Amino acid sequence: MTGLSEDMEKQARLLSSQLVLGDRLVEVAATRTVLAWKGIKKDKKSSEIISFSKTEHVPLCDIIAAHKNHINAESGRSQKNPKRLHQMHPHAFTVSYVRRTRRRRRWRCGDVTFHCTNQGLCEQWIQVINEQLSLFTNRPRSLLVYINPYGGKRRGERVYEQKVAPLLRRACISADVIVTERANHARDHLISQANLNEYDGVVCVGGDGMFSEILHGLIIRTQTDHRVDRDRPDSELVPCSLRVGIIPAGSTDCICFSTVGASDAVTSALHIIVGDSQPMDVCSVHHRDRFLRYSVSLLGYGFYGDVLTDSERNRRLGPARYDLAGVKTFLSHKHYEGTISFLPAENKGTPRDKLRCRSGCGACQHKSSLKDRKQREMSEKTNLDKDGGHGWRVIHGKFIAINAASMSCACPRSPKGLAPSAHLADGTADLILVRRCSHLDFFRHLLRHTTKDDQFDHSFVEVHRVRKFCFQPRVCGPASADHRSGDPVTSCFGATRPCPATGNQGNGHGRWTCDGEILPHAAIRVSVHGQLIRLFARGIEEEQRQQGGRAPEGPCSPRDLEPS
Numbered sequence: 001m002t003g004l005s006e007d008m009e010k011q012a013r014l015l016s017s018q019l020v021l022g023d024r025l026v027e028v029a030a031t032r033t034v035l036a037w038k039g040i041k042k043d044k045k046s047s048e049i050i051s052f053s054k055t056e057h058v059p060l061c062d063i064i065a066a067h068k069n070h071i072n073a074e075s076g077r078s079q080k081n082p083k084r085l086h087q088m089h090p091h092a093f094t095v096s097y098v099r100r101t102r103r104r105r106r107w108r109c110g111d112v113t114f115h116c117t118n119q120g121l122c123e124q125w126i127q128v129i130n131e132q133l134s135l136f137t138n139r140p141r142s143l144l145v146y147i148n149p150y151g152g153k154r155r156g157e158r159v160y161e162q163k164v165a166p167l168l169r170r171a172c173i174s175a176d177v178i179v180t181e182r183a184n185h186a187r188d189h190l191i192s193q194a195n196l197n198e199y200d201g202v203v204c205v206g207g208d209g210m211f212s213e214i215l216h217g218l219i220i221r222t223q224t225d226h227r228v229d230r231d232r233p234d235s236e237l238v239p240c241s242l243r244v245g246i247i248p249a250g251s252t253d254c255i256c257f258s259t260v261g262a263s264d265a266v267t268s269a270l271h272i273i274v275g276d277s278q279p280m281d282v283c284s285v286h287h288r289d290r291f292l293r294y295s296v297s298l299l300g301y302g303f304y305g306d307v308l309t310d311s312e313r314n315r316r317l318g319p320a321r322y323d324l325a326g327v328k329t330f331l332s333h334k335h336y337e338g339t340i341s342f343l344p345a346e347n348k349g350t351p352r353d354k355l356r357c358r359s360g361c362g363a364c365q366h367k368s369s370l371k372d373r374k375q376r377e378m379s380e381k382t383n384l385d386k387d388g389g390h391g392w393r394v395i396h397g398k399f400i401a402i403n404a405a406s407m408s409c410a411c412p413r414s415p416k417g418l419a420p421s422a423h424l425a426d427g428t429a430d431l432i433l434v435r436r437c438s439h440l441d442f443f444r445h446l447l448r449h450t451t452k453d454d455q456f457d458h459s460f461v462e463v464h465r466v467r468k469f470c471f472q473p474r475v476c477g478p479a480s481a482d483h484r485s486g487d488p489v490t491s492c493f494g495a496t497r498p499c500p501a502t503g504n505q506g507n508g509h510g511r512w513t514c515d516g517e518i519l520p521h522a523a524i525r526v527s528v529h530g531q532l533i534r535l536f537a538r539g540i541e542e543e544q545r546q547q548g549g550r551a552p553e554g555p556c557s558p559r560d561l562e563p564s
């Protein structure tokens with residue numbers, strides 16, 4: 001043997017043989033974890049086989065599939081293969097694999113084609129590789145796909161057909177596709193019609209709003225199946241068993257960007273195919289004892305609530321509607337008065353620490369058990385706190401914005417996100433309070449979302465890592481007895497009085513945007529549910545750097561025959 005690599009020698013080979021790759025004779029070997037090959041040639045003097053090139057390899061977990069090639073019978077050879085070598089190796093198979101590109105965290109499909117001496121050997125290779133892939137039980141076989149044809153720049157259907165469907169076919173994954181016909185079509189279908197037992201996952205083609213539909217469909221279906229009362233703010237929610245893949249085709253696409261590291265359809269499709277799994281926190285939002293919505297990205301009051309409200313009027317502008325509304329809202333420079341009460345998350349880091357949530361994040365590894373959660377609830381009840389009692393803190397003030405993010409909310413507009421240190425799956429959210437300040441100061445704060453500077457390093461911004469919070473806008477007329485009592489929970493959800501001017505508590509106040517949807521109430525109560533849902537993603541991967549500072553092209557730079 002020529003010795004492909006020391007590592008390979010330690011593992012049992014499932015198959016190895018001499019094949020042709022391009023114009024080279026190579027020795028190829030497969031183990032349970034890797035496919036590797038190395039250029040070989042015959043020594044003219046001794047007639048021994050010697051190796052002459054470095055070993056190249058693809059980890060099996062990065063392989064999408066192996067397929068037989070149909071070689072043009074007339075010419076008797078493929079374009080790249082020299083005639084004599086090919087005559088001796090007339091059969092071929094192609095291995096498709098995940099190739100990391102130099103463009104930030106984008107994945108592409110690479111192909112490598114091997115030629116064999118006989119059909120039997122060719123089929124044996126295909127069988128061995130595909131058999132190993134079938135042992136990866138994390139990979140989906142069957143998916144339910146929802147496409148929002150009107151999301152973002154209205155390219156959802158085209159993106160799916162041109163970029164995603166061919167890859168799913170290559171990976172032998174079946175897909176039932178539903179193009180939505182109205183808002184909430186996907187949510188309602190998931191709640192009451194879809195036979196979820198038939199699928200290994202759900203795919204959402206659209207933006208954060210469309211993902212929110214899928215999220216609601218899955219969570220509501222799961223809670224209904226388990227008879228959990230969603231209206232009770234303290235209900236323990238049951239995690240959803242199906243994973244969700246996001247093919248970005250929306251306006252912000254922050255959930256995709258924050259969980260995959262790129263806003264790119266092919267990259268997302270490849271994360272689905274290799275069966276990645278990324279748990280994610282979900283916030284439940286209640287008004288008094290009524291469930292309102294779930295949130296995974298931005299719950300924003302004041303500035304972002306106003307941006308969203310204004311942007312809805314210009315939906316036809318696509319993603320640009322947010323920029324226009326952003327400028328208008330910025331110029332109006334409003335602030336809102338209210339009381340925010342929150343339960344700090346202990347021993348969970350802070351929103352200003354430098355620990356970023358990355359693939360395999362340590363802070364997200366530990367999912368607290370039911371016992372831990374019960375113990376925490378008990379200690380919340382017994383630990384009296386100087387500010388609000390029961391461990392809660394209370395802050396009253398005039399705010400330009402109140403933002404809560406249970407993940408970083410990184411997106412192409414703001415690559416580090418609204419809450420750069422927030423974690424995807426640690427059971428907490430970062431609460432950002434932007435107090436009334438000058439126009440120029442608020443502009444400086446906003447601008448820092450697009451640079452490396454710390455957007456929280458301002459006297460008018462304060463940040464807290466929390467498990468729960470509630471907000472009460474300043475009530476019209478004299479404050480209610482409960483509000484004055486200082487008990488944060490009662491004051492938020494007890495006898496807040498409707499505004500006598502409008503008869504409606506929410507009117508005249510700012511509004512909350514919840515993952516892009518406007519909430520009907522300003523007084524809300526929010527709890528973070530750790531790891532309630534899983535995505536086909538692996539979190540943002542650390543940039544791999546080689547000497548010279550460039551990211552590697554692929555697992556080992558095997559020849560890539562497909563244009564990206």
Ligand SMILES: CCCCCCCCCCCCC/C=C/[C@@H](O)[C@H](COP(=O)(O)O)NC(=O)CCCCCCCCCCCCCCC
Nearest residue numbers: 207208209250251252253254297298326330414446515516
């Ligand atoms: C001066 C430049 C300031 C740039 C500030 C950029 C901050 C960006 C933070 C983005 C957080 C995104 C959180 C995600 C929310 C999404 O779930 C949600 C729904 O997404 P979907 O439409 O895909 O369904 N999207 C949103 O809520 C949209 C938020 C977009 C906000 C854009 C704000 C632009 C502000 C521009 C201010 C300009 C000041 C100019 C002064 C002359």
Ligand SMILES: Nc1ncnc2c1ncn2[C@@H]1O[C@H](COP(=O)(O)OP(=O)(O)O)[C@@H](O)[C@H]1O
Nearest residue numbers: 151152180181182183206207208209210250251
């Ligand atoms: N067929 C449809 N017609 C109209 N609205 C839809 C349809 N399908 C989904 N929606 C709604 O469109 C909204 C925006 O979708 P999304 O895909 O997030 O795009 P964007 O990022 O541009 O807001 C979501 O609230 C979703 O409920």
Ligand SMILES: [Ca+2]
Nearest residue numbers: 406423426428
């Ligand atoms: Ca979190």
